[in-house]
Amino acid sequence: MSFRVGVVTFPGSLDDRDAARAVQMAGGTAVPLFHASDDLKEVQAVVLPGGFSYGDYLRCGAIARFAPIMNSIVTAASHGFPVLGICNGFQVLCESHLLPGALTRNSNLHFLCRDQKLKIENTNTVWTSGFKPGQEIVIPLKNGEGSFQCDDETLKMLESEGRVIARYVDFDSNGSRNLIAGISNERGNVVGLMPHPEHAIEPLTGPSTDGLTFFTSALQQLVGR
Amino acid sequence: MAKIIVEVMLKPEILDPQGQAVASALPRLGFTFAKSVRQGKRFEIEVDGDPTPAQMAEVEKAAETLLSNPVIETYVVKVEK
Structure with missing residues (x-):
């Protein structure tokens, strides 16, 4: 039996x-899940994809947060339902307060597009359990x-609780505090990651x-449930 | 008709690269007055007649939940006649 993983499409989603x-x-x-419906269609995990939901108007992810599907996701996430937010999805998770902090304009004002080396720092989350601690990857x-x-205070909490899941390596920095590329919630079921x-x-x-x-990490975790 | 104004600014400790870019462009155009620049957003909300306390409370709530992100921004609500 194969596990059902929902992928939400917002207006302006690309990935x-x-x-x-x-x-x-x-x-x-x-x-496929649609922003305008609150129906999770019996999926066992959800991915919020990258893109420019609602044209990035107001703030990235700010309007997507109020989509009907997000109400269902926020409720489910608080009960341990696995959620991965990639790029714009990460921004939506922060705006939804499922993850702390916020994503702001890159400090050099450039749109960055490159293959990026990351170090995986926490392998205890649903979405990173298949990595080795300290493993370097390029995505x-x-x-x-x-x-x-x-x-x-939040930075201290994230670091002391090991909730930084990935950090940039060899990066001239976009201004991210402590070179953070991705974080998780306390329980490790909700993960946000800027790279793709x-x-x-x-x-x-x-x-x-x-x-x-x-993705294989999350599917493995579902097997164990 | 009154206008309710909501002004949103990044918190002072949050880096504002857009404001910095404006600050560095000013001297290139011969404007030398600026020590620093920070960029924000302004929302103009029209309502019929004078805003009621209930409406103002709603605007306050909207400013806190949608118009600003309290993690990185602050807001001010005021009324213009």
């Missing part, structure tokens, strides 16, 4: 098809507002196949 493809490649069944990074910001694992699942189209492990 929903790639995320669905990554779910399939990892051995899951990708289920694409592409965003204009990827600078992770939070207050000192769904674009690194096949040698033909990606810089590596490192990204696939995020």
Whole structure:
């Protein structure tokens, strides 16, 4: 039996098809979910994909947060339902207060688009359990507002609780505090990541196949439930 | 008809690269007055007649939940006649 993983499409989502493809490649069944419906269609996990939901108007992810599907996701997430937010999805998770902090304009004001090396720091989350602690991976990074910001107290909490799941390596920095590329919630079921694992699942189209492990991790965790 | 104004600014401790870019462009155009610049947002909300206390409370709530992100921003609500 294959597990059902929902991929949400908001108006302006770009990477929903790639995320669905990554779910399939990892051995899951990708289920398209629509922003305007609150129906999770009995999925066992959800991916919020990259893109420019609602044109990034107001703030990235700010309007997507109020989509009917997000009400269902926020409720489910508080009960341990696995959620991965990639890029714009990460921004939506922060705006929804499922994750602390916020993503702001890259400090050099450039839209960054490159293959980026990351160090996986926490392998206890649903989405990173298949990595080795300290493992270095290369996946694409592409965003204009990827600078992770939070207050000192939150930063201290994230670091002391090991909730930084990935950090940039060899990076001239987008201004992200402590070179944070991704974080998780306290329980480890909700993960937000700025770079794009769904674009690194096949040698033909990606810089590596490192990204696939995020998806296989979650499917493995579902088996254990 | 009154206008309710909501002004949103990044908190002082949050880096504002857009404001910095404006600050560095000013001297290139011969404007030398600016020590620093920070950029924010202004919302103009029209209502019929004078805003009621209930409406103002609603605007306050909207400013806190949608118009600003309290993690990185502060807001001010005021009324213009």
